Amino acid sequence: MTLRLAITAGEPAGIGPDLCIQIAQQVHAHELVVIADPQLLQQRAALLGLPLSIRLYNDAEAPRPSCAGELCVCPVALAQPVVAGQLQVANSHYVLETLRVAVQGALDKRWAGIVTAPVHKGIINDAGIAFSGHTEYFRDYCGVKEVVMMLATSDLRVALVTTHLPLKDVPAAITPERIKRVTRILHNDLVTFFGIPAPHILVAGLNPHAGEDGHLGREELDVIIPTLNDLRAEGLHLTGPLPADTLYTPKHLQHADATLAMYHDQGLPVLKFHGFGRAANITLGLPVIRTSVDHGTALDLAGSGKADAGSLLTAIDVALHMAAHHV
Numbered sequence: 001m002t003l004r005l006a007i008t009a010g011e012p013a014g015i016g017p018d019l020c021i022q023i024a025q026q027v028h029a030h031e032l033v034v035i036a037d038p039q040l041l042q043q044r045a046a047l048l049g050l051p052l053s054i055r056l057y058n059d060a061e062a063p064r065p066s067c068a069g070e071l072c073v074c075p076v077a078l079a080q081p082v083v084a085g086q087l088q089v090a091n092s093h094y095v096l097e098t099l100r101v102a103v104q105g106a107l108d109k110r111w112a113g114i115v116t117a118p119v120h121k122g123i124i125n126d127a128g129i130a131f132s133g134h135t136e137y138f139r140d141y142c143g144v145k146e147v148v149m150m151l152a153t154s155d156l157r158v159a160l161v162t163t164h165l166p167l168k169d170v171p172a173a174i175t176p177e178r179i180k181r182v183t184r185i186l187h188n189d190l191v192t193f194f195g196i197p198a199p200h201i202l203v204a205g206l207n208p209h210a211g212e213d214g215h216l217g218r219e220e221l222d223v224i225i226p227t228l229n230d231l232r233a234e235g236l237h238l239t240g241p242l243p244a245d246t247l248y249t250p251k252h253l254q255h256a257d258a259t260l261a262m263y264h265d266q267g268l269p270v271l272k273f274h275g276f277g278r279a280a281n282i283t284l285g286l287p288v289i290r291t292s293v294d295h296g297t298a299l300d301l302a303g304s305g306k307a308d309a310g311s312l313l314t315a316i317d318v319a320l321h322m323a324a325h326h327v
């Protein structure tokens with residue numbers, strides 16, 4: 001069956017439009033609908049020196065494989081023309097509108113899932129819009145209490161208990177309730193979307209050496225250990241809390257299906273060191289399938305032809321895999 005995926009082109013001054021045009025140079029077995037301003041795509045294609053023929057998305061047509069050199073585009077108009085590499089506050093509402101169209105279309109079952117190219121969180125906030133990331137935006141739009149950010153390569157999955165939070169606020173956010181919600185979502189979605197019947201999850205401690213029996217922090221003794229014991233009583237297969245510095249070694253990883261880090265920069269540097277450019281960012285716990293790239297807007301590379309589309313292709317493959325598993 002030919003599936004249809006929506007791809008948001010992300011920050012218009014960044015590499016998102018470039019990547020959409022680059023991947024359009026090859027044939028895809030499924031239909032990729034890019035949500036962006038068509039003029040932006042034509043201008044960026046000219047800058048990159050790549051051929052591009054645009055077909056406007058038509059809701060009434062059945063999905064069909066994407067041809068080389070052609071992009072199906074669901075149009076959203078920019079507020080201001082774009083110069084590659086130069087952020088503009090005026091286009092922040094455009095960026096958010098592409099996300100809204102994508103997620104609403106997924107909820108309405110127009111497409112099987114959403115794949116997002118990178119947005120620039122700072123410029124959206126500069127426009128006076130509180131925005132910490134796609135993950136939290138889609139959580140709030142879909143009206144769910146919790147979602148889980150998981151980045152994955154073919155052989156490593158890293159999920160996070162907390163996402164885009166200042167480091168000083170992390171300890172207070174590591175509560176039994178949050179750990180339970182996140183771990184249950186991670187477990188359930190590994191079963192549902194990744195076909196792992198009884199996932200084994202390695203859980204990191206928060207403090208150095210997982211708190212060293214309370215001498216280097218008490219969150220493990222007071223919160224994490226009792227909560228993991230409650231979750232084990234529900235039947236979840238969990239190991240931890242393990243010291244985060246040695247959790248990501250082959251000895252532990254060879255027996256695990258996923259790892260759960262307590263905060264963003266505890267888990268993601270390991271994942272990105274291991275597989276930057278070959279990983280996908282997956283939001284678990286949403287009523288729709290959503291994957292993304294493992295990198296940011298790379299303003300320094302926009303329009304240069306040097307951006308690597310590996311992660312966008314991985315994110316598309318993962319979304320298709322999840323959709324196929326879920327059907």
Ligand SMILES: NC(=O)c1ccc[n+]([C@@H]2O[C@H](COP(=O)([O-])OP(=O)(O)OC[C@H]3O[C@@H](n4cnc5c(N)ncnc54)[C@H](O)[C@@H]3O)[C@@H](O)[C@H]2O)c1
Pocket residue numbers: 015116117118119120121122134281292293294295296297298299300301306307308309
């Ligand atoms: N999925 C997303 O929307 C997403 C993900 C990560 C970061 N961001 C945002 O992107 C903005 C810039 O973040 P940053 O500078 O920390 O990270 P970045 O990933 O944009 O850049 C880090 C480095 O990696 C390089 N790089 C990134 N993507 C590349 C690619 N596809 N091919 C080749 N090189 C690539 C860049 O040139 C730069 O040297 C921030 O606003 C951040 O929040 C968004």
Ligand SMILES: N[C@H](C(=O)O)[C@H](O)COP(=O)(O)O
Pocket residue numbers: 132133134135136268281292293294295
């Ligand atoms: N935390 C992600 C990363 O480091 O790759 C990135 O900021 C994107 O997050 P969202 O998908 O929530 O925008």
